[in-house]
Amino acid sequence: MTTIASPPFVLALLGALGCAALAGCRPGAEQPLAIVVSGDTAGWIAPCSCAANQSGGLPRRATYVAGLRRQAAVILADAGGAAGGKAGYDRAKFEAILHGEILMGVAAHNIGAAEALLGPSELRRLARQTGVPLLSANVCDRAGRLVAEPVRVVVAAGRRIALVGVLAERYATAELQVLPPHQAALDALHAAGNYDAAIVLAYLPEDELRQFVDVLPEADAIFGGPTGQPISPRRIGPALLASATNKGKFLVRLDAPESAAAGHWTGRIVELNEQFADDPQQVANIGRFRQQLAEADFAPPQTSFAEQWPLPLPAGLTVAGTAACRKCHEEDDGLWRQSKHAAAWKTLTDSGAHVDPDCQRCHTTGYGLPGGFTSARHSGALVNVGCESCHGPSQRHAAQPAVPTAYLAQAKDRCTVCHDRENSPKFSYASYWKKISHGKSAPPTKRVTPAR
Numbered sequence: 001m002t003t004i005a006s007p008p009f010v011l012a013l014l015g016a017l018g019c020a021a022l023a024g025c026r027p028g029a030e031q032p033l034a035i036v037v038s039g040d041t042a043g044w045i046a047p048c049s050c051a052a053n054q055s056g057g058l059p060r061r062a063t064y065v066a067g068l069r070r071q072a073a074v075i076l077a078d079a080g081g082a083a084g085g086k087a088g089y090d091r092a093k094f095e096a097i098l099h100g101e102i103l104m105g106v107a108a109h110n111i112g113a114a115e116a117l118l119g120p121s122e123l124r125r126l127a128r129q130t131g132v133p134l135l136s137a138n139v140c141d142r143a144g145r146l147v148a149e150p151v152r153v154v155v156a157a158g159r160r161i162a163l164v165g166v167l168a169e170r171y172a173t174a175e176l177q178v179l180p181p182h183q184a185a186l187d188a189l190h191a192a193g194n195y196d197a198a199i200v201l202a203y204l205p206e207d208e209l210r211q212f213v214d215v216l217p218e219a220d221a222i223f224g225g226p227t228g229q230p231i232s233p234r235r236i237g238p239a240l241l242a243s244a245t246n247k248g249k250f251l252v253r254l255d256a257p258e259s260a261a262a263g264h265w266t267g268r269i270v271e272l273n274e275q276f277a278d279d280p281q282q283v284a285n286i287g288r289f290r291q292q293l294a295e296a297d298f299a300p301p302q303t304s305f306a307e308q309w310p311l312p313l314p315a316g317l318t319v320a321g322t323a324a325c326r327k328c329h330e331e332d333d334g335l336w337r338q339s340k341h342a343a344a345w346k347t348l349t350d351s352g353a354h355v356d357p358d359c360q361r362c363h364t365t366g367y368g369l370p371g372g373f374t375s376a377r378h379s380g381a382l383v384n385v386g387c388e389s390c391h392g393p394s395q396r397h398a399a400q401p402a403v404p405t406a407y408l409a410q411a412k413d414r415c416t417v418c419h420d421r422e423n424s425p426k427f428s429y430a431s432y433w434k435k436i437s438h439g440k441s442a443p444p445t446k447r448v449t450p451a452r
Helices: 007-021 058-069 088-104 120-130 181-192 206-214 280-296 322-326 330-337 340-351 395-399 429-436
Strands: 033-038 073-078 106-110 139-141 151-156 159-167 176-178 197-203 221-224 231-236 239-243 250-255 266-271
Touching (some): 033 058, 033 159, 058 073, 058 250, 073 088, 073 159, 073 197, 088 106, 088 120, 106 197, 181 197, 206 239, 239 250, 322 395
Parallel strands (some): 033 073, 073 106, 159 197, 197 221, 221 239
Antiparallel strands (some): 033 250, 151 159, 231 239, 231 266, 250 266
16 A cells, blocks of 8 residues: 655655655665654644753754654654644644644654544644644544544655554544554554554553553554653564653654564654754744734633633632732832843743743733733733732732732742743742742842832
């Protein structure tokens, strides 16, 4: 069986694989062959730069793959889980991720749990519009029709590699049914005809994944899905098991044996850290995505993370805005103006990320709360991390000072919504509080008169 795809994908794949993908042009077995698989990108199109040493991102992924292609024929695939949600913002980002994969010459993108949530109509639309080579042997619409191709055979380095995709049954939705993955994989491999190696992209939780490996000796390698942490390639029976997960920060690379009939596949985990430069095409792709964000100006209800407050809020509370606090708290306001919280928005505008809701939610006041930040175009007075980012919506307090704010500022669990391990790995409540200490806990200091 020869893979048939829409023209954009064909062009990308031929450019990526070179003559190895062309009929009648079969390099000798001495040409190295590598298979590279990503997974669980989870909307992480690029590191947000809130902290040093963040890994992942399409620009680094593309640089690694391009460098490897100078040494070997490369088949690039994704095990699924690339979307970050199903709201309007998340769909736009997922589409940008798929465009990035096409630029890299991806050979197959398995339908994972995040993709399945989008539903059959959206998945088919994306396949048509972007040319993305979606793959799944067991994801069907309610009429029982497969949503994507069950198997693709890619010719590279003179070898026929069968790629099969499956999803765990637990990820079925109201719009999608998921058939038993083991039998679906066997049926797909049978339909593939002759091939030299079988690679299965299996978006299965780790316990199911290990059982799946045990019952599918026909596979040469199985790449897993949501395993929490990457799994370095390890041999379980005749097959290699591996997983690249955690926001696409890692890749799995497998190297083929010298010939299809001898030796074993070997592999490793590759972390996409700072040693990899940003690929210009992917940087441009992200630039186009940000331009789309600027035009769309997504509001919190159009994202999958509108609720930012970790504590239960009493009903009827509304954000007043930092200006409303200033009238009675001039000294505290002066201390705030000297803090990094007061310049949180500028850090976004300097990088161009101010149009991205994923960044806005931690650099604005009251994101997703009544009266809080709604969008870059309509909420200029609520940019920066203001008083209510910690104290909670305080319109009642501003109108009647005797009514206390919803929370004290020293709410540690409020801090860690944004100062989490990903974005603020060195966060220490005791030392960070000293940087913004104010109110009764503030040390004696010279009074700062706020600018008028």
